[in-house]
Amino acid sequence: MKRQVKLLAVITLIAVLVMVSGCTDQNASGESGTELEETTQTKEATIGYVLWDGEIASTNVMKIVLEEAGYDVEIIAVDAGALYQGLADSQFDFTTSAWLPQTQKNYWETYGDDIDSVAVNLEDCKIGLVVPTYVTIDSIEELNDNKDQFEGEIIGIDPGAGIMQTTETAIDNYSLDYDLVASSSAGMAAELKNSISDEEWVVVTLWTPHWTFNSFDLKYLEDPNGVYGEADHVETLARVGLAEDDPELYGIIGRFNWTHDDIQSVMADLADGMPEDEAAQKWIDNNPEKVQEWIGGN
Numbered sequence: 001m002k003r004q005v006k007l008l009a010v011i012t013l014i015a016v017l018v019m020v021s022g023c024t025d026q027n028a029s030g031e032s033g034t035e036l037e038e039t040t041q042t043k044e045a046t047i048g049y050v051l052w053d054g055e056i057a058s059t060n061v062m063k064i065v066l067e068e069a070g071y072d073v074e075i076i077a078v079d080a081g082a083l084y085q086g087l088a089d090s091q092f093d094f095t096t097s098a099w100l101p102q103t104q105k106n107y108w109e110t111y112g113d114d115i116d117s118v119a120v121n122l123e124d125c126k127i128g129l130v131v132p133t134y135v136t137i138d139s140i141e142e143l144n145d146n147k148d149q150f151e152g153e154i155i156g157i158d159p160g161a162g163i164m165q166t167t168e169t170a171i172d173n174y175s176l177d178y179d180l181v182a183s184s185s186a187g188m189a190a191e192l193k194n195s196i197s198d199e200e201w202v203v204v205t206l207w208t209p210h211w212t213f214n215s216f217d218l219k220y221l222e223d224p225n226g227v228y229g230e231a232d233h234v235e236t237l238a239r240v241g242l243a244e245d246d247p248e249l250y251g252i253i254g255r256f257n258w259t260h261d262d263i264q265s266v267m268a269d270l271a272d273g274m275p276e277d278e279a280a281q282k283w284i285d286n287n288p289e290k291v292q293e294w295i296g297g298n
Contacts (some may be wrong), residue, residue, distance in 0.1 A: 013195070043071045045249055048083045048092035052185050053098040054209055054234070057266035059120065060280035062096055062256060066283075069252060069295045079160030080104055088114035089240050092134040093246075094119055094253050101163035102229040103127055103207075117239050118250070120259045122209075122234035127163045129154065129170070129221045129228075130206035132196050139222040140174050146176055149201040154180050154206045155191045156288065163205045170227040180205075192216070209260040211267040220268045262287070 049059040063073045079087060084107040086092045101109055108115075120130050129140055137146055154171075156164050159182040167180055183191070188204050189212055195202035196216055203221070212218060236253050243250040262283065269279035284291055 014270060018262070036207075043069075043246070043249070045071045045073050045246075046093045047073065047075045047089075048086050048095045049075060049097045050083055050161070051077050052082050052161070053189075053211060053267045053270060054122075054207075054263050056276060057263050057270065057280070058096040058134065058234075058258075060276045061266065062253070064202050064277070064280050064284055065256075065291055065294055066249070066252065068124065068291070069248070071249070079158060080107055080162055081160050084108070084111040084115065087111065089238040091166075092239065092243070093249065094118065094236060095240055096236050096256065098235040098237045099127075099207075099232045100127065100161060100235050102232050103166065105162070106165065107162070111230060114240060116242065118236040118238050119254045119257065120233045121236050122260070122263060123235070124260070125208060125232045125234055125274065126220070126233065127166065127205070127207040127228055128223055129167070129203055130204050130218050131201070131221060132192075132199075132218050133217040134199060135203075135219075136206075137202050137221070138219070139226075140195055141222075141224060143174070143176055143178065143221075146201070150178070150203050152178050154178050154205065156180050156201050157181050157185045157188050158182065161205075166207050166228055172242065173225055173227050194218055206273050209266060209267070210262045211271045214264060214268060215271070252294055258290070262290075 042274075043287050047059055047062060060077050064076055066073045076086075076092065083092075083095055083097060084104070087095060088111040098104060098108075101118045129143075130136070135149075137143070143150065154167060156167060158164070164180065164182065170176070171178060171180060188206075192202060192204050192212060193204075206212065206218070206220075236256060238250065238253065266279050269282060270276060270298075274282070
């Protein structure tokens with residue numbers, strides 16, 4: 001009888017030990033799984049941008065920079081109005097494409113209260129009406145007297161761009177008898193290039209920096225009424241709350257800034273037909289110290 005009692009006691013003890021061990025293993029496994037999930041969680045970023053050559057350049061550079069910092073990056077091209085609305089609605093994390101305070105002033109006035117102004121990434125950016133230097137007029141005021149030479153057209157870009165709205169204002173302000181022809185950044189540049197090849201007169205909406213100023217002899221028409229305003233800067237904007245949600249991402253985009261030479265080197269490669277990701281990677285490979293400064297803050 002005593003032997004049976006001892007045997008039962010041993011069996012009970014073994015059962016208790018097995019249960020305790022199982023609970024411990026389960027708890028350790030659960031904690032380990034949580035830690036693994038936390039360490040392998042994907043960092044994500046969404047960038048909105050407009051299809052201007054400079055903004056294509058900056059967005060693709062920033063995409064690769066963030067990928068080097070461990071982010072899964074999506075870039076989404078929209079027109080300017082949708083860009084600002086998307087930031088205000090948190091559809092995008094950020095953009096490097098904001099031309100302020102003049103060119104996209106109306107969008108900022110509409111959506112700015114719901115957008116975070118992060119930092120200026122490019123200084124001294126001018127917009128206006130541009131002609132080849134062989135054109136013998138120098139001012140917007142002279143356009144009407146030479147309407148036939150220009151076939152009564154100003155060649156523009158996408159209709160949602162701020163420069164297009166400013167040009168509509170210029171047409172009214174100077175009482176120009178011209179049609180503003182909507183196109184795209186690439187379409188405008190192609191029209192400019194073809195006209196210069198034939199030495200024809202052409203007037204386009206254009207801005208600095210732009211690769212065409214490196215490729216052709218161009219000049220801005222004087223704007224005595226100041227419709228196009230002073231030079232803009234390009235600004236990085238973010239959705240409200242990004243700084244708290246992802247301080248690392250916010251820090252990187254806050255440190256992002258470069259020069260006209262930087263951006264125009266990427267734009268020139270794009271104009272020569274280099275794919276966007278290759279042009280961006282080429283610049284990054286040639287500027288490792290600047291990229292590391294953005295990523296690490298050193």
